[in-house]
Amino acid sequence: DVKVTQSSRYLVKRTGEKVFLECVQDMDHENMFWYRQDPGLGLRLIYFSYDVKMKEKGDIPEGYSVSREKKERFSLILESASTNQTSMYLCASRPTAGNTGELFFGEGSRLTVL
């Protein structure tokens, strides 16, 4: 089975702190994605990566950055956390571009910024 592991299920941070959300997949997938989920808004794409050291902005990249130094790991970084970044963050991966597009998701990281 594909396994996508997000390092922290629940985090509480203070405004202005730097926050790292880590995601690791164990199936040698090329593509990785970060979404945020908010009630009534569904899932919105923050950033994605089709290969190591590559990154692309999604629909809501403001206030976020990402890092993909190794194929299996995709990190989401909040340089200076703000209360409007309180949300559920979901990491996902898939084998390659050009396939059916099915994503495999982690369990999510629920971030609260005080």
Next chain:
Amino acid sequence: AQSVTQLGSHVSVSEGALVLLRCNYSSSVPPYLFWYVQYPNQGLQLLLKYTSAATLVKGINGFEAEFKKSETSFHLTKPSAHMSDAAEYFCAVSGGNTPLVFGKGTRLSVIA
């Protein structure tokens, strides 16, 4: 570009009744379509997917969906609801090598 509209943010059915969750899509290329389910405090799990083969797609837990190109729809159905079906359901569309675009979700409640 792709987009998804899910009609109804909350649907409530009685146990044993038909479940119908509606999804309409827009895509500039032949779409791949998905339904995902999310149980409380968990990630998303794939229910079923349409990838240009059979238009009637069967998924896990007794769910199925029919791709109707003329109506740009991909509605999710289950003949008989079970209490364990209570969850949030997301419809999503992809152009294949593009990121998935998700709808806003429909919360399904099942009443005993």
